[in-house]
Amino acid sequence: MKLPKCWSCSYEFKWAEVLFFFDGKIKCPECREKQYITTQSRWRTGVLSSLVMGGPLFPIIFIFNTPLSIFLPALVILFLINMAVQPAVLEFTDTKQPVV
Numbered sequence: 001m002k003l004p005k006c007w008s009c010s011y012e013f014k015w016a017e018v019l020f021f022f023d024g025k026i027k028c029p030e031c032r033e034k035q036y037i038t039t040q041s042r043w044r045t046g047v048l049s050s051l052v053m054g055g056p057l058f059p060i061i062f063i064f065n066t067p068l069s070i071f072l073p074a075l076v077i078l079f080l081i082n083m084a085v086q087p088a089v090l091e092f093t094d095t096k097q098p099v100v
Ligand SMILES: [Zn+2]
Pocket: 006, 007, 008, 009, 010, 011, 028, 029, 030, 031, 032, 033
């Protein structure tokens, strides 16, 4: 999996370091520079989330009329998958960029 790099020193972040990413709250462990997510990769994470979460959920809820006992664990699993793949599309920059 390709992981995001520091915009300043090209340090490659570890998966766990960007798992709980908060804009500007994450600092490079090498050079201590703040990392902001780029507008482009913000869009990519949004699209990815809706594909991973929304794609399977729609048929689960509306077509198969799945009972809550299956739906809830499925939701948790999808959420974890979503978290797991997010770092792969993140890109960092030195300045806070607009959301759109
Ligand atoms: Zn750095």
